[in-house]
Amino acid sequence: MYRTHTCGELRIENAGNEVTLAGWVQRVRDLGAMTFVDLRDRYGITQLVVDENTDKAVADALEELGREFVIQAKGTVRERQSKNKNIPTGEVEIALSEINVLSPAELPPFTIQDDTDGGDDLRMKYRYLDLRRDVVRENLVLRSKMAHAVRNYLNSKDFIETETPVLIKSTPEGARDFIVPSRMNEGQFYALPQSPQTFKQLLMIAGFDRYYQIVKCFRDEDLRADRQPEFTQIDCEMSFVEQKDVLEMFEGLTRHMFKETLNVEVDEFPWMPYAEAMEKYGSDKPDTRFEMLINDITETVKGKDFVVFDSAEYIGAICAKGCAEYTRKQLDGLTNWVKRPQIGAKGLVYVKCNEDGTFKSSVDKFYSQDDLKAWAEKTGAEAGDLILVMSGDKKHMLDALGELRLEMGKQLGLRDKNVFKPLWVVDFPLLEWDEESKRFYAMHHPFTSPKPEDIELMDTDPGKVRANAYDLVINGVEIGGGSVRIFDSELQSKMFSLLGFTKEEAEAQFGFLMKAFKFGAPPHAGIAFGFDRLVSLFAGLDTIRDVIAFPKNNAGRDVMIDSPSAVAEAQLDELNLKLNLKEKK
Numbered sequence: 231m232y233r234t235h236t237c238g239e240l241r242i243e244n245a246g247n248e249v250t251l252a253g254w255v256q257r258v259r260d261l262g263a264m265t266f267v268d269l270r271d272r273y274g275i276t277q278l279v280v281d282e283n284t285d286k287a288v289a290d291a292l293e294e295l296g297r298e299f300v301i302q303a304k305g306t307v308r309e310r311q312s313k314n315k316n317i318p319t320g321e322v323e324i325a326l327s328e329i330n331v332l333s334p335a336e337l338p339p340f341t342i343q344d345d346t347d348g349g350d351d352l353r354m355k356y357r358y359l360d361l362r363r364d365v366v367r368e369n370l371v372l373r374s375k376m377a378h379a380v381r382n383y384l385n386s387k388d389f390i391e392t393e394t395p396v397l398i399k400s401t402p403e404g405a406r407d408f409i410v411p412s413r414m415n416e417g418q419f420y421a422l423p424q425s426p427q428t429f430k431q432l433l434m435i436a437g438f439d440r441y442y443q444i445v446k447c448f449r450d451e452d453l454r455a456d457r458q459p460e461f462t463q464i465d466c467e468m469s470f471v472e473q474k475d476v477l478e479m480f481e482g483l484t485r486h487m488f489k490e491t492l493n494v495e496v497d498e499f500p501w502m503p504y505a506e507a508m509e510k511y512g513s514d515k516p517d518t519r520f521e522m523l524i525n526d527i528t529e530t531v532k533g534k535d536f537v538v539f540d541s542a543e544y545i546g547a548i549c550a551k552g553c554a555e556y557t558r559k560q561l562d563g564l565t566n567w568v569k570r571p572q573i574g575a576k577g578l579v580y581v582k583c584n585e586d587g588t589f590k591s592s593v594d595k596f597y598s599q600d601d602l603k604a605w606a607e608k609t610g611a612e613a614g615d616l617i618l619v620m621s622g623d624k625k626h627m628l629d630a631l632g633e634l635r636l637e638m639g640k641q642l643g644l645r646d647k648n649v650f651k652p653l654w655v656v657d658f659p660l661l662e663w664d665e666e667s668k669r670f671y672a673m674h675h676p677f678t679s680p681k682p683e684d685i686e687l688m689d690t691d692p693g694k695v696r697a698n699a700y701d702l703v704i705n706g707v708e709i710g711g712g713s714v715r716i717f718d719s720e721l722q723s724k725m726f727s728l729l730g731f732t733k734e735e736a737e738a739q740f741g742f743l744m745k746a747f748k749f750g751a752p753p754h755a756g757i758a759f760g761f762d763r764l765v766s767l768f769a770g771l772d773t774i775r776d777v778i779a780f781p782k783n784n785a786g787r788d789v790m791i792d793s794p795s796a797v798a799e800a801q802l803d804e805l806n807l808k809l810n811l812k813e814k815k
């Protein structure tokens with residue numbers, strides 16, 4: 231037996247017990263008469279000690295130990311002289327009687343402790359050492375617990391966990407596919423799934439009724455902040471349901487996860503139409519932990535000879551509570567912030583609502599005290615508040631005000647990581663117009679059903695059609711999305727033609743699905759949660775990298791195994807592929 235206990239287990243009640251522990255040497259402290267070793271495993275740290283009573287051979291063996299050696303230690307549990315209140319094992323230590331080095335260790339490239347001295351690159355290169363650190367491993371323990379909670383809940387609701395293939399077929403819709411050459415089918419390629427969407431729909435046609443899978447998905451996109459080329463979804467589908475049934479089921483799942491893993495009870499999830507989210511929060515993923523809503527003040531402020539406003543399509547404002555005292559420097563800071571290319575606003579107008587009931591604005595030349603009072607009324611601003619105003623193209627300004635709102639929320643400490651505000655955003659548009667390619671794209675995906683009452687608009691004003699599509703948003707983060715599906719092959723063909731597919735293209739890409747619809751398709755709907763993002767939200771982290779055991783870096787590389795990498799010529803020959811690299815500059 232390698233060990234009788236873990237390094238996190240022994241307590242004062244164990245005093246006098248003969249025990250065997252195994253683990254990694256965290257550190258050795260030689261105090262002359264006594265030497266202490268902190269022995270660490272996943273469960274905790276236990277102090278080992280040798281003193282003048284210890285056998286000389288054991289004391290000598292300690293001399294050889296270095297950080298991260300794996301050892302087995304035998305001895306007697308005893309009460310410590312100086313107790314460490316910070317750790318559960320802090321009242322005891324092990325008086326050593328035997329020590330065996332199981333595996334020596336080279337000096338690690340960074341310290342294995344919560345506040346490590348290792349930089350990002352080094353930590354990723356030696357990720358297995360990084361994962362020895364409690365703070366990193368705890369995130370993965372949480373991830374495991376959450377996956378457990380998902381399975382428990384969905385199994386209890388009769389969902390069938392089903393695996394779908396990883397080698398599938400490339401489709402032009404959506405993000406870029408990762409493709410895999412087929413050796414047995416020369417010149418042909420598989421694609422890795424961006425999601426199991428069509429398979430889960432086929433499982434509904436197969437009568438599975440309720441399906442789920444915790445599944446890897448792949449998208450070959452440029453890695454903007456916080457994306458990984460491979461990521462995990464909790465993918466689900468249900469038959470004979472309406473939108474409401476799906477939202478209830480997955481609100482239940484989300485609550486269950488909160489309760490089981492964080493012991494947090496969350497309020498009922500409100501439903502917010504997409505249009506309202508855009509108007510009031512400037513985002514389809516509103517952070518509802520705080521108010522500071524966007525107000526349309528276009529009508530209120532026009533007609534006072536201020537050309538900037540008079541010529542603008544839209545003028546919007548937010549009210550920052552208690553910020554009337556912002557200094558010149560702070561206001562300049564905000565102005566520069568909105569002028570950055572990421573936000574791209576031309577400028578920022580402010581109105582301070584002074585405590586004495588007067589107003590001070592950056593446009594006093596054009597607006598009287600009465601005018602400004604009207605602004606305050608329109609935005610709900612009171613004495614002590616600061617109104618921030620932006621003007622321009624409506625879509626752009628809502629976006630910019632939405633960003634400014636988040637920034638102000640951050641500055642004012644309103645985005646508390648321990649507060650969770652989930653909601654459903656519903657009634658998304660079915661289609662999105664792309665100016666560049668002059669065509670519609672599916673906002674969610676081509677299998678999403680229009681709202682029945684909007685189907686007529688598909689012929690007359692497709693941009694206006696709303697979909698039975700929904701997103702789960704928590705604290706300004708899109709956690710999941712799904713839709714009620716089209717289950718009629720006629721309507722599906724119509725959708726493909728709206729998306730600019732010819733009949734032949736639709737047939738070649740999705741013929742199998744439309745064919746399947748002809749064999750008795752039940753009404754169905756589903757959702758997929760971004761599991762990585764959900765875990766990072768629960769863990770209070772800003773990035774998904776820290777909840778993935780072996781993540782890729784921003785260049786899509788795994789620096790530990792050094793991938794992607796070149797392959798042998800023979801492998802390429804076998805695939806009948808020729809490398810034709812453009813010359814590097």
Ligand code: ASP
Nearest residue numbers: 425427712713756757758
């Ligand atoms: N497959 C969709 C996605 O990956 C989710 C869904 O509609 O169920 O976004």
